[in-house]
Amino acid sequence: MSDHGYEAGRLNLPFVGISTFGKRPYVADWDAIEADVAILGAPFDFGTQWRPGARFGPRAVREASTLFSFGHAGAYDHEDDATYLASDVRIVDLGDADIIHTKTDESHANIEFGVRKILAAGALPVVIGGDHSINIPCINAFSEQEPVHVVQIDAHLDFVDSRHGVTAGHGNPMRRAIEKPWVCGMTQLGIRNVSSTAKEGYDDARARGSDILSVRQVRALGLEAVLARIPAGARYYVTIDIDAFCPSIAPGTGTPSHGGFLYYDVLEILQGLAQRGHVAGIDLVEVAPAYDPTDSTQILAAQLLLNFIGFIFHQRR
Amino acid sequence: MSDHGYEAGRLNLPFVGISTFGKRPYVADWDAIEADVAILGAPFDFGTQWRPGARFGPRAVREASTLFSFGHAGAYDHEDDATYLASDVRIVDLGDADIIHTKTDESHANIEFGVRKILAAGALPVVIGGDHSINIPCINAFSEQEPVHVVQIDAHLDFVDSRHGVTAGHGNPMRRAIEKPWVCGMTQLGIRNVSSTAKEGYDDARARGSDILSVRQVRALGLEAVLARIPAGARYYVTIDIDAFCPSIAPGTGTPSHGGFLYYDVLEILQGLAQRGHVAGIDLVEVAPAYDPTDSTQILAAQLLLNFIGFIFHQRR
Amino acid sequence: MSDHGYEAGRLNLPFVGISTFGKRPYVADWDAIEADVAILGAPFDFGTQWRPGARFGPRAVREASTLFSFGHAGAYDHEDDATYLASDVRIVDLGDADIIHTKTDESHANIEFGVRKILAAGALPVVIGGDHSINIPCINAFSEQEPVHVVQIDAHLDFVDSRHGVTAGHGNPMRRAIEKPWVCGMTQLGIRNVSSTAKEGYDDARARGSDILSVRQVRALGLEAVLARIPAGARYYVTIDIDAFCPSIAPGTGTPSHGGFLYYDVLEILQGLAQRGHVAGIDLVEVAPAYDPTDSTQILAAQLLLNFIGFIFHQRR
């Protein structure tokens, strides 16, 4: 009954072969997406306020994802006694949106174009940044979709309206999102310490209905209570800034902040979301591999994404 | 009511500009210190018994501190709903004490000279090491001050009296401190596993009244019980060896030791101390950036110091 | 009463001298082992499925072990109020088994040869890998010994029987072990997420009596309950794959997996095992120093081994 890939032909060890996401097929023709999930790289990083380098996030996460590709017929998890991502979940890798150096608006437009293609094909968009500003075109691409509740997992509030004319940097995306008619709510988890958002931003966010919880608050509440604050049965857009995590496991990022989440903190929230509603879109941003010579950061990103996609489609079966 | 710096002129992003501590003014004339807090670098590291490099600690912590400098009117913390370090807290950076290679006593004397200048100006000295031996001249400089209770946060007891004639290395400072008439007590937190202090040192410390707690003991007691063991309303001198922390977040140090504190363990102790008494002096030592290519260690040091100073002056208002 | 080494002669700081394990004597003649503990390096890494480099594990762990060598008369632990590894515990370093490039069977045979020499001398073998496949010859060498219960601390089940003809790679050792008549039981701790073992392997392991617990399951049960599942009074062979640990403290390994153990999780299990039965053999594998520029991984390995050996002989006194 098994159809492990290695039984039919190549052993195909993780270190062997071209680095597409999960070693899944590369689809160059974005008008021919036939998939449940489509991966899109968004290697844009002119929006950062400290260390750049997230433009190499998509390639780094792709290569790290091959570590989890042993050619089995799905990924068996003994804790859940479940097999995730069997061959009936069709994942494709679209490569990257076209980025134009020195040009923010044009680059963002190209990202939006790609996400719209994925949505048009009926697939789940999973966008790998790039800095957090790439969330702006991702959310824009949902303009024709049913409303989504945005769940942000991040160290920083990213709720700056405009400063020195900047409205599309990596400190602005949540402010941009909440302005959209098709964004019906927002939960911001992991927020801590100083960032580019000043007190006014917090006041603004709360006034607009956002629910803001720090790492300590999330832990004090517990998983169930946190999930209970998020509307059940809704459509979720989940945006994961890797700096939500403790620098101990995610140092490869532009603006690290101590006191972040550990692995299971976030994994269990993602599993809870997959069970609680419909995940309509995902982005994972701010992986900057140049700052993590151990590769732990991109391995974390890949491990999270593969598990999250697994949870989502396990639920949909 | 706001006076965010970027509203008046430059955006002044964290990566822009000269690296003084927190981008605060550099004061070259130590006879003209007008400040609440004065930062002094003590780039001495001939006292180490394993990896040297803490001489670059002051520069590394300074640069890391700019990550938290977004030009806001103070640092808003949503968990405390408080704004720390508004413009009424005057912080200056004095640069470094003069270090003489091959010469321990002369270098230490130069550090003591700087701390005395700060105390004479009525400012809070915050000394960035350098290895832990620099605590010796720091404590010496308090000879004319009201007595202090020393709170050490460290992996190692640093309580060696003398061995092979060494009395001023990084294994000796707590023994040197407790000898001083102006040191009225000592609490040593985070101590664990083997170090340069042998059993005799522990016996000596306890005999002299020191309260020694390991990481696991601190956690088992809980924050409140730990604070309760420290005299309330006293003057505290707080010495933070970065190796008190788990190597997961502070690998950039000379003598790492597994099983250390995580971020909130220490942050909350510092916040508690700021509320419980008067913090009269601070040093933070053993940041050796060469061993941490991710910069997490110096970011931790900067994040801790900025928060700790914030807590102290928030309380003093 | 003290006989600290530095009192008689050299200060012998940790950074000084040749890197044998714990600065203990090197014994080149394996027919003349007179010791309680014999360290053997097994620098073989052709069995890895992702990043190689564990061949430099033995040298890295040796050098890291000197960090804990201050020349004291044993290692005083203030938490236990105990002095471990006093001079009556004789530890020797045998250097490495001879490895033949391109040749797996021949290299494994050389490792087995070394372990048999240690066992013949009545010493406790402590083998430093190399990849986890080196556990196979280690277990083989116990064929003439009383049965052992294998306790594996690892992220991965390593229970692949055979795939593409591979039966002696780093995904196979636990399957190889359980086949042996002299292996009377198996406990597998820390197992999580996807690995080279597919669902069939888990079914096979459970059918053969293995007790499999994830990190979260170990924590939920608690130390005592976990220990209670391991036969008391038995002879244990303990195999520690460093990737059992969280990549935050052990990034220097071939196949990192997030969500792993922290330091005390494992330290306390090891201390518990030392008290609960007779530890007859130890290997620690998969330290690949090239991926951890901070050296935290090898420091962890050395700190664990020195403590574990200390616990064992403290109990035996």
Add this chain to the structure above:
Amino acid sequence: MSDHGYEAGRLNLPFVGISTFGKRPYVADWDAIEADVAILGAPFDFGTQWRPGARFGPRAVREASTLFSFGHAGAYDHEDDATYLASDVRIVDLGDADIIHTKTDESHANIEFGVRKILAAGALPVVIGGDHSINIPCINAFSEQEPVHVVQIDAHLDFVDSRHGVTAGHGNPMRRAIEKPWVCGMTQLGIRNVSSTAKEGYDDARARGSDILSVRQVRALGLEAVLARIPAGARYYVTIDIDAFCPSIAPGTGTPSHGGFLYYDVLEILQGLAQRGHVAGIDLVEVAPAYDPTDSTQILAAQLLLNFIGFIFHQRR
């Protein structure tokens, strides 16, 4: 007349997109190779005698090759006033040969299989190692081809016949090659200092007709004189061990040796070979990216291969 890719559509900057060699098409079906050049990865590294890691050479060289992919209609070289690699040179990337951990012969057989497929399709095989032992299956695959003269560019002679039964490690390939009836001559350039080949190997090589020149000898002779020692008009198989180069530009390799070639030394030899005869096969081996955090080594490998392929097809026009 131009058909720069960016004029028709995407700017496609070097950092954007999936990392195939030169961003050329990936061909998964090895029975459908329609190309002038076919790239094959051979990520095998169990043959190394010092630092492993060349298994990540193919991926590293692929990613580095994208640095030179600006989407122009060929690569214009102002020194030669020539445009290389215009669209009429069809390059494809076949991905990697299947590697079986712990199994040398089986892995080598899979490499040979891939090279035979390329030769059957009439394309030029360009194989990226892996360690130098992968040259053995590459040469094997030429058994049905017209004879080739092997030109080796390397620090080490790699001429060990057999030692401890090892005949297929990275010290053996040139000895294996010269045994083949279809290898009609050998030139070994860059050879210097101690290696796994002892004096007997040099005697053997010379007795079998090999021409051995050190770096200093190559420089003293000059380019033209060196080329004159290689048969004109012959078919060449060129094997480039990246450790032929000075560690200053190629530190990312298993067994570095000081005193190596600089860039133009080798570039000009390759250009000379392209003009002097028919290049029938190429391998480039021993790029181990883990040891070069600057990426210079893989950039060198990519820059050399792209130029060499350019020279060859410029000549063939």
Add this chain to the structure above:
Amino acid sequence: MSDHGYEAGRLNLPFVGISTFGKRPYVADWDAIEADVAILGAPFDFGTQWRPGARFGPRAVREASTLFSFGHAGAYDHEDDATYLASDVRIVDLGDADIIHTKTDESHANIEFGVRKILAAGALPVVIGGDHSINIPCINAFSEQEPVHVVQIDAHLDFVDSRHGVTAGHGNPMRRAIEKPWVCGMTQLGIRNVSSTAKEGYDDARARGSDILSVRQVRALGLEAVLARIPAGARYYVTIDIDAFCPSIAPGTGTPSHGGFLYYDVLEILQGLAQRGHVAGIDLVEVAPAYDPTDSTQILAAQLLLNFIGFIFHQRR
């Protein structure tokens, strides 16, 4: 006669003190520049087409420059038997131009503003990038000055007119410069291999009078002949892209290219220029420290700039 700084007070070793350029005074008020030379950081890097990170170039070069600051009364060079940069050469550090993330034009305008302030004060502007696009505002700032001959030292021609609307990226500056009425000529040294400039760019550059020489051409001509091609007695604007150098000494850069200049190649050209005419402006760009853990790249940049400034003012005396 000596006035070495250390005789009067502090030893001031290189590793001690705040990192301004050459430990010279920081001048925050750009309307009060009284100096012969003014250093300005231009930490902009959104113009890069491969690895970003040059925004940290100014800080890295500043810190590296302190290595050459021993407090002597000038820098004695025994080869020239000359003392450079004695106290009569007044150098100040202005800090950095204000950079606005996501905004190229605004950031460039801030750089131009700073250079204009320096020129207005009659000082020599020395701008430290940032990517090579920052040369565009630097040249713009010379609009009111006497014409300059631009001498570019670089691997890449940087002569792209416009592509996908990009006219101010790091591939465009030389095209932008030659358009200016106040640029009276151009010499481009070190140009080699493929870059963002296609064949049309070379034709364009030559048509507009640029003199293009590769590294090999510069070496074949020799220093004197190269200098002879540059107008004598002219005003020079010298723009140094660190990637002109061989990656062996300058790996810390965005787009490395093998076959570059070595240290004396460029040092002697700079010394020749200082003697041949009037150096009116300097920029040094593309130092990206994240890619060079050895710090060699920034040390090279600092060593070059200090020597070049020394040569210029030695000549002017």
Add this chain to the structure above:
Amino acid sequence: MSDHGYEAGRLNLPFVGISTFGKRPYVADWDAIEADVAILGAPFDFGTQWRPGARFGPRAVREASTLFSFGHAGAYDHEDDATYLASDVRIVDLGDADIIHTKTDESHANIEFGVRKILAAGALPVVIGGDHSINIPCINAFSEQEPVHVVQIDAHLDFVDSRHGVTAGHGNPMRRAIEKPWVCGMTQLGIRNVSSTAKEGYDDARARGSDILSVRQVRALGLEAVLARIPAGARYYVTIDIDAFCPSIAPGTGTPSHGGFLYYDVLEILQGLAQRGHVAGIDLVEVAPAYDPTDSTQILAAQLLLNFIGFIFHQRR
């Protein structure tokens, strides 16, 4: 006739076994040295004026030296058609001199003690630093020997008499040496650019008879002319500061300086010295491995020392 070690027993690949120098025997009893060459580590680095870390030089060079240990019966060099270091050259490793942290004089005395033991045993001392100040005790130890001519290979003159009381730092050794009655001359090669020695030091050195040549001067003169300036038939003490080399091949050092020697520049001088007179003592200093993640620096040091010792004893036969 061969007695390659691997024929009799173990293959003993370079990565296998304890890291003594060249895998030669460790001799703990310094009163029982029976050898032609004795290696002594001098891990002292409090004398540095920039980056510390040379205390790990001895261990790093030892491990790197194993790369050249293939178990052959000597090291065959095909360029010289000579076999160096056959078994009749007895090399032993004495481990390290005892270093006392914070104590310069005491540490230096321990180094002197070790060198005197070597000289007393009639062996050639080869001391691995440590910073260049360790040359001071090395030279002191020759007080009872026939006079030596000191040949220094270095970037820096190291001729500071005293500054701020420092007379035994790494800027002082050549000044200290020339004062000794048993130092009969001095040649300083590779000296360039600014260092801790000011103009007065150069004047002083020349007045005392030192012959100072820069890298460019050495190259312009050529090998023979340089050797001709050194007294023939004399006894030489050779002190090699690794920063004499270009940072491209020796970045792992405290005070790098661009424009240094390449490998053959120095190798040929050393070979020439071995032929020209009697080498009576050697030290190699300033290898600081923390700054070179590629290991090139220590490989260079090991490759040089092994070759130099080979040349010396080849000549003595």
